[in-house]
Structures are given as C-alpha cells and as structure tokens.
Amino acid sequence: LCLALLGFAEARVTFTSSEVLQASDLVNTRANFKCVNGCKVYTDSKSASLFIMEYNEQTKFESEVVKFQDMGGLIGALPEPYNLKPSKNYFIENRAEADPTFVFYAVDNNAPNFDTQVMIIDDDWGIDGDGATRMFTILSSKFDSVRYNQFDGAFQEGYPRIYSVGFDAVAEMGCQPLYQSRSQESATMAAITVFSPISTVDYGREGKHNMHVKWNKDATITQNAKSSTVYSSPGYVGCRYNSDQSYSSSKTSLQDTFTLKATSLDVNAVFHLQTADDALHLKINDDKLDFFGSPSYTKHYNTDSYDVDIKWTRKSANANFALQLDFGLGKTDDTKTTAKVDESTTSS
Incomplete structure (x- = not known):
C-alpha cells in the first residue's frame, strides 16, 4: 500500500440545521455561527x-459566554452539549492560541435526531459505539482521518452506514453515506x-450493536477480499446542496496502488469534480x-484478481469525491453510467 496525502485548508460547512467550524474559519481570530432558534x-x-462570545445589539457590547475549556x-469522550439561547450574534474568538486545532458543531434546537449521542476521540485507543441507540456522531480534529472497524450486531439490509456529517444531516435526502454496507x-x-x-x-435501527x-x-486505507474499502477527497462532506463545501484538511492529494485477489469488484463513485484538471483517475x-x-x-467486474491504481490531486477548492470498492460480494447492479467518465481499455 502506498498512500500519499499532502496539505490543504478550507472553510466552514453549513447544513440545514447545523454548522461545522474549524480553526481555518477564524478570520481575524473570530468566526460567527448560526443559532437563531437556540x-x-x-x-x-x-x-x-x-x-464563545455574544454581541449585544442594544448595548453594543460583547460578552463572554463560555470557554471551550x-x-x-466531566467525561471527555461523551461530552454533554452546551445549550445556547436563540441569538444571531454568537461567535467563536481565539484570544491567545497560536495554532488552534478544533472542530465545533452547532446544532439547531429543531434539528432531526436531536438526542443523538456525540462522542469525542481523545486518546490513542479510540472509542466504542456500543449500546442500543441507532446512531452516534464522532468529533475528531487532532488528525486528518479516523478509522471505523469491528462492526458487530444484527443489521438490516444496507446498514451500517457512515456519513461525513453530523446526526442532523443524516436525515436529509440530499446527504448520502460515505460508506454503505453491502452485507452482514x-x-x-x-x-x-x-x-x-x-x-x-x-x-x-435501535438494538444491540457495536463498532x-x-x-x-x-x-x-486497507482492502479485504470479501468486504468494502472507501476512498474520498480529504474533507469530503457528501450532501448535494453544499457540494461545493469541504471540511478543512491538511491533505490535498491521494495516491494508492494495490493488487487483490477477489471473486468480484463493484465500483460506486459519487463526485463533484467540475473540470478534467480535478479528475479522479x-x-x-x-x-x-x-x-x-x-x-x-x-x-x-467479474474476474479473480484486481490491479488497482488510484490518483487524485485537488486543483479546485470545491472539488470532492467518494469512491466505494466492494470486493467479493457478487454482482450488485448492472453497469450504469451517468457521469462524464473518460473510459478506455488499454493494453500493458
């Protein structure tokens, strides 16, 4: 496996019922966020x-609401939400930190899935998403990527799924999963x-399960002859209505080459790559x-061995893609092309 990823930074991502902010969103040490319904x-x-600060339009003063600290x-991995009353004038302020790293998730009081548990990765071991609830949202800004594995439980068809969004956006038709299971x-x-x-x-669904x-x-990124692997542009979101937005990432390119023996391969790609310069190869x-x-x-594809080569470099700030490769799962669909895809067969 050879994976090369290099540096990049982007801006906030806004959803119907939430916003996700990072350090790159601070402009002159400040970044506002929406909280109009609380x-x-x-x-x-x-x-x-x-x-978190608030500007008072009547007094023209700014007041401190709470420190991130x-x-x-008390339980770092299972944070309690901090509740804010309705206001159009909240903002984050950095007063002294030279190079802050954070992810900040603000969710409207009328958002779907409002009682979903949020978890934070705060050590090398990671966390388990066990219990009977249907979903968990994970926050992690210390490194550019996280890895999910050890799924266990009785799942209905097409689950579990992983989304690159918070719990509120999972409910939106315009937001699709980064990963969708093809079988138990x-x-x-x-x-x-x-x-x-x-x-x-x-x-x-609710029930006994774990990851x-x-x-x-x-x-x-690893591969398995009887499972799925996923590649995506760093900072990938996955919603149609904000397809020109990406999370901040220090990575701008991806390259991987591998050979895998498997009975079949299904390719599923979704992308917002407006020019050939941004193409995923x-x-x-x-x-x-x-x-x-x-x-x-x-x-x-239906053969017994696959030589796979993937290359992508970000040329435009709004370029993004997600690619799921399903190995050894049999034929899941006929070939369907609804894309600008330059497809050719060459000999080598």
Whole structure:
C-alpha cells in the first residue's frame, strides 16, 4: 500500500440545521455561527484561549459566554452539549492560541435526531459505539482521518452506514453515506477510513450493536477480499446542496496502488469534480476511468484478481469525491453510467 496525502485548508460547512467550524474559519481570530432558534454546541477542544462570545445589539457590547475549556462536562469522550439561547450574534474568538486545532458543531434546537449521542476521540485507543441507540456522531480534529472497524450486531439490509456529517444531516435526502454496507458479513470485516472531522455511524435501527473508531494517524486505507474499502477527497462532506463545501484538511492529494485477489469488484463513485484538471483517475486492470463532472458512476467486474491504481490531486477548492470498492460480494447492479467518465481499455 502506498498512500500519499499532502496539505490543504478550507472553510466552514453549513447544513440545514447545523454548522461545522474549524480553526481555518477564524478570520481575524473570530468566526460567527448560526443559532437563531437556540442550539446546542459541541467541540473536541479543551482550549483556555477559545471562547464563545455574544454581541449585544442594544448595548453594543460583547460578552463572554463560555470557554471551550469549560464545555463538555466531566467525561471527555461523551461530552454533554452546551445549550445556547436563540441569538444571531454568537461567535467563536481565539484570544491567545497560536495554532488552534478544533472542530465545533452547532446544532439547531429543531434539528432531526436531536438526542443523538456525540462522542469525542481523545486518546490513542479510540472509542466504542456500543449500546442500543441507532446512531452516534464522532468529533475528531487532532488528525486528518479516523478509522471505523469491528462492526458487530444484527443489521438490516444496507446498514451500517457512515456519513461525513453530523446526526442532523443524516436525515436529509440530499446527504448520502460515505460508506454503505453491502452485507452482514462484509460489514464485520470492513475497515473504513474517513477524512472528515465529524462523522456519524447509522446502524439502521435501535438494538444491540457495536463498532470501534480511532485516530488513523498514518491515513492508511486497507482492502479485504470479501468486504468494502472507501476512498474520498480529504474533507469530503457528501450532501448535494453544499457540494461545493469541504471540511478543512491538511491533505490535498491521494495516491494508492494495490493488487487483490477477489471473486468480484463493484465500483460506486459519487463526485463533484467540475473540470478534467480535478479528475479522479482510477485504473482497474486494463480499464482506465477518469471521473469528472457532478454525477455518479457504478460498474461491476467479474474476474479473480484486481490491479488497482488510484490518483487524485485537488486543483479546485470545491472539488470532492467518494469512491466505494466492494470486493467479493457478487454482482450488485448492472453497469450504469451517468457521469462524464473518460473510459478506455488499454493494453500493458
């Protein structure tokens, strides 16, 4: 496995019922966020230099609401939300920290899935998403990626799923999963790397189930002959209505090459790559695919060995993609092309 990822920074991501902010959103040490109906907020930072502030339009004064250090309660991995009353004038302020790192999640009081548990990765071991609830949202800004694995439980068809959004956006038709399980067996063997500071695992229903998620410090991506692997642009979001937005990431390119023996391969790609310069280059054996445009693409392969080469470099700030490769799961669909894909067969 050879995976190369290099540096990049971007801006806030706004959803119908929430916003996700990071350090790159601070302009002159400040970043406002929406909370017009009241909201609850979460962060993975315990900084004493980062504050939530509020501007009072009547008095023309700014007041301190809370330090990041004082948010979240006593259990770091299971933070309590900090509740804010309705206001149009909240903002984050950095008073002293030279190079802050954080993810900040502000969720409207009328948001779907409002009582979903938020968890924070705060050590090398990671955390388990066990219990009977349907979903968990994970915050992690210390490294550019996290890895989900060890899925266990009785899942309905098409679950579990992993989204690169908070719990509120999972309910929106315009937001699709980064990863979707193809079978019970494939889910138990999956190891899914997510290049986003916020992600949500959806088990599909309440019941006994579990998964493990931890920092993926080396940004490694693994493959399994009877499961799925996922590649995505760093900072990938996955919602149609804000497809030109990405989370901040220090990575701008991806390259991987591997050979895997498996009975079949299904390719599922979704992308917002407006020009050929931003194209995702995928080669499977002698089949060369160059993805660009804003549609989706699926294709089935039926042989016994796959030489796979993936290359992508961000040229535009709003370029993004997600690619799921399902190995050894049999034919899931006929080939469907709704994309600007330069597809050719070459000999080598």
